[in-house]
Amino acid sequence: MLPGAAAVALAAGTTFAAPAAAQAPAAPPVTVAAPLARSVAQWDEHTGRIEASARVEIRPRVSGQVTQVHFEDGALVRTGDLLFTLDQRPFQIAVETARAEVARAEARLTLAEQQVQRYTPLVAQRFAPESEMDTRRSSLREAQAGLAGARAALRQAELDLEFSEIRAPRPGRVSDRRVDAGNLVQQGITLLTTLVALDPVYVIFDASEAHYLRYARAARGGSRPAGSEAGAAVQLRLLDETEFSHNGRLNFVDNAFDARSGTIRGRAVVANPDLFLTPGSFARLRLFAGDTEALMVPDAAVIADQSGRAVLTVGPDGTVAPRSVQLGPLVDGLRVVRSGLGPEERVIIGGLHRARPGSRVTAEQGRIGPSPLAAAK
Known part of the structure; x- marks a missing residue:
């Protein structure tokens, strides 16, 4: 047999196994x-506007001429710090006049008391008529009233003298001065400057009716403080901040919805010890809406x-x-x-x-x- 034929015969007698079926890949x-x-x-987030917790317009309580301004524009002041001084000479004269009038009234009262003391035994012994005693007693009462009026006028004059020094009624930051030394100012009319309280500050925001109803129902269910008096938690983030790092409390909710916008005004109070929060600026406010x-x-x-x-x-x-x-x-x-x-x-x-x-x-x-x-x- 030829070698090639043997190879063919060998191949024909050899049994080959069928290829195994392909296995599916395992699930990852x-x-x-x-x-x-x-x-x-x-x-819930809202857009809020920062406002001063108090704003005071500083106006004179007496009329006069400004002699000195004692603060720098925009300065921080404490309660009682001197801001303006008016010309005090007219008020000092008024005080001296009032004191003299008090002395005159005291002299009249002393004389009236002496006359009553002198006429009392005379009337008792019927050496003087009763009508004369009535006149002396009336004069005594008039002298007493005159002294009381003179003393009241003195207190008013002293008060006007005190008002000639215009002081800060509370701590805060003053604006710029609106008058300079030498100007005449009128009682209760001329605006001298303004003062705003900066610690704490208020944050004003508007909530929709849907938000308000959800807050009210959450408060009724006990998952949120009821009413503004309980002080729902508030967090504040300024426009350039990424975290709500300022904490406060809700302290006021208005008593009616705005008919034009359908929103209700809320107010939160936020501590501002470093005076960084500035009235008039905007911020994002996050209001606690309840646990769920x-x-x-x-x-x-x-x-x-x-x-x-x-x-x-x-x-x-x-x-x-x-x-x-x-x-x-x-x-x-x-x-x-x-x-x-x-x-x-x-x-x-x-x-x-x-x-x-x-x-x-x-x-x-x-x-x-x-x-x-x-x-x-």
Whole structure:
């Protein structure tokens, strides 16, 4: 037999095994966990305007000529600090005149008392008529009234002299002076300067009717302080800040809605010890709206799709399914899910890049908890 024929015969007698069927790839592993259910504080954000807690227009209480200005424009002042001085000479003369009138009234009173004392025994012994005694007693009462009037006039003159020194009625920051030394000012009319109190400050904001009703129902249910007197918590963030670092309390809610805007005015009081918060500026205000039970997931577990935000869940058979959700704020590093997710859902919190909607995965059980950074704060 030829070598080639032998090779063919050998090949014909050899049995070859069929190729093994191709094995399906293993389902990729992912980490899943049920949403964390806990009570969280709900906050609503509003645009607020900072106002001074008190604003005083400094006007003279007596008329006169300004002789000296004692403050720098925009300075911080304390209660009783001298701001303006008026020409005091007319007021000093008025005080001296009033004192002289008091002395004259005292002399008249002394004479009237002496006459009453002198006529009393004469009337008792019938050496003088009773009508004369009535006249002396009337003169005594007139002298007493005259002395009281003179003393009142003296106090008024001394008060006018005191008013010639115009002082700060409370601590705060003054504006610029509106008059200079040498100007005549009129009692109660001329504006000298303005003073604003800066610690604390007020923050004014407008809340919608829907917000107001939600606050009122939360207060009725006990999850929020009732009424402005209880002081719901407020947090403030300036326009160039990223954190709500200023704390305060709600201290006033208006008694009616604005018919044009459909909003109601609220006011919060915020401490300002460093006087950095300036009246007239705007800020973001966060108002405590009550505690509520919420589901929370890691912020990294949230994905974006065409309809908005969603999380991926794993069904009992290992199939990945998306769930469209409505999200709330971040609390302790976790994102609040307002709606769209059930408490028993298995949310993918690890290996998200290996999961595709409709595909199968191998679910490994995990746990959702506050982030370490949030817990450390």
